[in-house]
Amino acid sequence: MTSATSPTSTTPVTTPARTSEEAAGGIGSSPVRPDGTTKVRGEFAYSSDLWHEDMLWGATLRSPHPSARITGLDIAGALAVPGVYAVLTHADVPGVNRYGLEQPDQPVLAEDVVRYQGEPVALVAADHPETARRAMERIRVDYEELEPVTDAQAAAEGKGPAVHPGGNVVRHVPIRRGDPRATADVVVTGTYEVGMQDQAFLGPESGLAVPAEDGGIDLYVATQWLHVDQQQIVAALGLPPEKVRLTLGGVGGAFGGREDLSIQVHACLLALHTGKPVKMVYNREESFYGHVHRHPAVLHYEHGADRDGRLVYVRARIVLDGGAYASTTGAVAGNAATLGVGPYDVPNVSVDCWGVYTNNPPCGAMRGFGAVQAAFAYESQMDKLAQACGLDPVEVRTRNAMSEGTVMPTGQVVDSAAPVAELLRRVRDMPLPAGPSGEPDLRRLPGGVSNTTHGEGVVRGVGYAVGIKNICFSEGFDDYSTARVRLQAVGGEPAATVQTAACEVGQGLVTVLQQIVRTELGVEQVTVEPMDTSIGSAGSSSASRQTYVTGGAVRAAALAVRKGLLGRVGHVPGELSVSGGKVVSTRDGVLADIVDVLGDDVLEETVEWRHRPTESLDPETGQGTAHVQYAFAAHRAVVDVDTELGLVKVVALDCAQDVGKALNPQAVLGQIQGGSAQGLGLAVMEEIQTDGGLIRNPSFTDYLIPTVLDMPPMNIDVLELADPHAPYGVRGVGEPPTISSTPAIVAAIRAATGKPLTRVPVRPEHII
Amino acid sequence: MRLNVTVNGEPKQADDVWEGESLLYVLRERLGLPGSKNACEQGECGSCTVYLDGVPVCSCLVAAGQAEGHDVRTVEGLADGDTLDPVQQSFVDAGAVQCGFCTPGLVVAAHDLLHRVPDPSDEEIREALAGNLCRCTGYEKILDAVRNAAATS
C-alpha cells in the first residue's frame, strides 16, 4: 500500500512568494506545534479540565418533547436537595432571553413553549455533578405535548403549523442565470437525500465561569469565535461588554459544532447567581442535544446536456431542514444555492433553496456548510449524465469543468485558479490498490474480523467526485481579524509575541501564526499568547478562513513591526530585509543584529485586517459577487462491497486539492486526511436518526464515526496555485476534502453494485 | 468511601468518593490528573485509556472501588521527566496530534502495543487502535507515528 506523498506542486506558483529570507520554522515548513508536547503528556488544559477552588457543577434540565407548551414549573423540590446552590429558570435571565447567530430566536431558557427535544428549561448548580443530576429529577415541569412539525418539505411549501410566528421559511434563495426554459437532448433527473450528520468532536462542550469582583464574569470556554459568544452573552446577562471577558479553554475539535452557544450563558448565570465559580461539562448524550448538526437535505435535480455531455442547464430545488431555531441556516442555504451546480460551467441555471424551521433538532454549521449536501446531489447527477452519454465519469466532468474566468451561476467571475479538470486527472492517474490475491486477509475485507466473508460475493468499484467550497464569510459580511505583534530583545535574543482572539480548535493555527511571524521578522522565537477578548475580534474558526484572515492580519502586523525596525536602521544603500535575527541589505549583506537595532525598546503594532469585500445576493435573481474565494478538491474512491450482506470496505480514498500555498505542508495533509474521513463517515455510517422529532441514537454506541479500521490509506496530491488576492496566495484547506469524499465513495459503491443509491449514509439495506 | 490507589508509582488517597464514581472521575476530579479524557464515558472512544495493573482499560468503565489497592498508570506517567516516551515524541513529530483530545488514550494504547509487539504490521496497529476514536486526523498520521516509534525504539 502506498501512503500519503509529501505535498508537491508540479505547476509553478503564479505569484512570487517571498522566498529569499527563509527563517527556520517559517512558512512552507512543518515545525512541531507549540501545544504538541503538552497534549501528548496529558498536560494541555482542555475546557473540561478546568478546576477552581470552591467551584460548583452546573447542569441543564432539557425538554423531553420536540414540541410542547409548558403549563407549570416547580423548582421547590430541587432547591431542597442538600448541596444545591441554585435552580434557575427563564425568569432569572436578567437581560434578553434570546440569542442566535443570524437572528435572536432562541431562548436561553424556555419560557412557555419548547420547540425541540433537548431544549434547555432549567439550570442547577450543586457541589457534585451527581447532586445536580438528582436535583434535576426533582424539578417538576408540566408539559402539554403538541404535534411536532417534522416534514421540512411541507414547511418549505408553507404547509402545517408555524414553529415561529413569522412562518417556517427561514430563507429562500433563488439563483437565476441564462434561459430558465432551456431544453437539451439528454436529460437526467434525480431526487437525493442527505441524513443529519453530527460534528462528533471528541472534547465535550464545557467551560468554567468565574464571578469577578467588579460584578462581571470571566468565562473560560471551548468555542470557535470568542467575540460572537461575548456579544450574545452580554445581551442575555444585561452587562456591558467589558464585564464579560472570555478566554479560550483548550478545544477538543469543533467542525462547526461550537459556533452556536452551549454552556456559555448558562454557566455565567449560575456563577453570577451563586457568587461561585461554576463548571459545566456535557456528557456525550447531552452533547448530541447540546449543539447543532449538519442540515439534512432533500434535493431534486434536473441536468440537461448535449449528446457530448456538455451541460446546457441545471435546475434544482433544495430543502434544508434547519430544525427548531435558525442558527446559521440562512448562510447554509446561501451556500447550497450558490454552489448548487458544483464546479462546472453551466450557461442556464435555476436553483431554489429553502432553509426551514421544524421541530427537529436545530441544524447549523458543520464542515462543508451547505456545499456538502449539494455536492452529493450534483455529483450523483454527473455520474448519471456520464452513463446517459456513454462517457467515462472523469471525462464528463472534465468536459464541463469550470476554470479561471468562468462565470458562476451568481454572475461572479472566477478570478483565480480553478484547476478542476487538473485535480480530476491527477486522482485518475494515481496508482490503484492491488486487487485481492491469494488467501484474503479478513482484516482487509468488508465485515473485517467479524468473519462475514472470505471474499465470496465481494465486488470492487471505483468512483470519482469533485467539489467546490467558498472560503471566508460571504454575502457582504464584514469579515476581519485583529492581530498584535510585538518584537523585543529577551536575554540577548530577538523574540516576538503574537496575540489574536482566533480560536485554535485543533487545526494548528497556533503553529501557522508562529511561522508567519518567523518569516516576516526573521526571528525564530515566537510565542503565541492565550486567545481572549482583551484584543479585537478575529472572526470565526470556520469557513476555512483563519489562515487566510487571521494569517493576513498577523502578517500585516508583522510587516508593520518590520517597517518600524528597518526605519531605525536609517538610510543605507540597497534594499533591507530581516533574516536569521539580522538586518540584511541586498548590497552589503548583514548590517546589524536585530537585538542591537532594538536595544531596550519594544516594537508593537496592532492591525485590523479584512479581505476584499463581497456583495449580497439579489433576492430575486441570486446575482452578486458573493464569495471571496473558491476552493476545490477531487477524490477517487475504491471500495469492496459484500453484495450479499451489503457491507462496504473503502480500500482507497485518494485526493487532489489546490491549497494555493501550503504554509504548513504537514498540517495541510492532516486537514485533507481528517476531512476525507468525515466525508467517509457521511457516505457509509454517520446519521443522527430522528423519529417524530426525537433523536434515536444519541451515543457513540449508536452513532458511529470512522475508526482506524474504516479509514484506508490515502494518496494525496497538493497543488499550490497561488491566489493573487490572498495573503501568500493561500486557499482555504479545511472544508473541500469533506465535500468530495462522500460522493466519490457512493459512486464507487454504485459502480460495484449497480444500485441507484440516492441517499447518504448508504446502509446495507440499500445495497442488498 | 476512602480510596487507596497507586498512581504513576505514587500511593494516593481520595476521600468522600461516591459509589457511582468511575476511576476516570477520581483521576480527573479528585487526584488532579485530568490527562485521561472523557469523550464518551461509555467505553466507546478510548480517550480515557489507562493501565490498570499493566493492562490498558477504559477508566470510564472501571468503578473507582474496583481500583482499590491496585496500580494505575496514566498518560501523565509515561514520560521520563522532561524526556518524552518515544511514542509521545513520535506523535508530536508525525503530526498525529491535532485537537489532541484522543491523544492521551491513543498514546497509552500504542505504548501498550509496542511493548507487546515491538515491530507490528499495519494490520496489527490498526487492530490495536480500533477502540480509540479520533475525529480530526483521519488516523493516517497516527499510523505514521506508531510506525516511526516502532522503528526508533
Ligand code: FES
Ligand atoms: S471516555 Fe472512556 S471510552 Fe470514551
Ligand code: FES
Ligand atoms: S486529534 Fe482531535 S480527536 Fe484526535
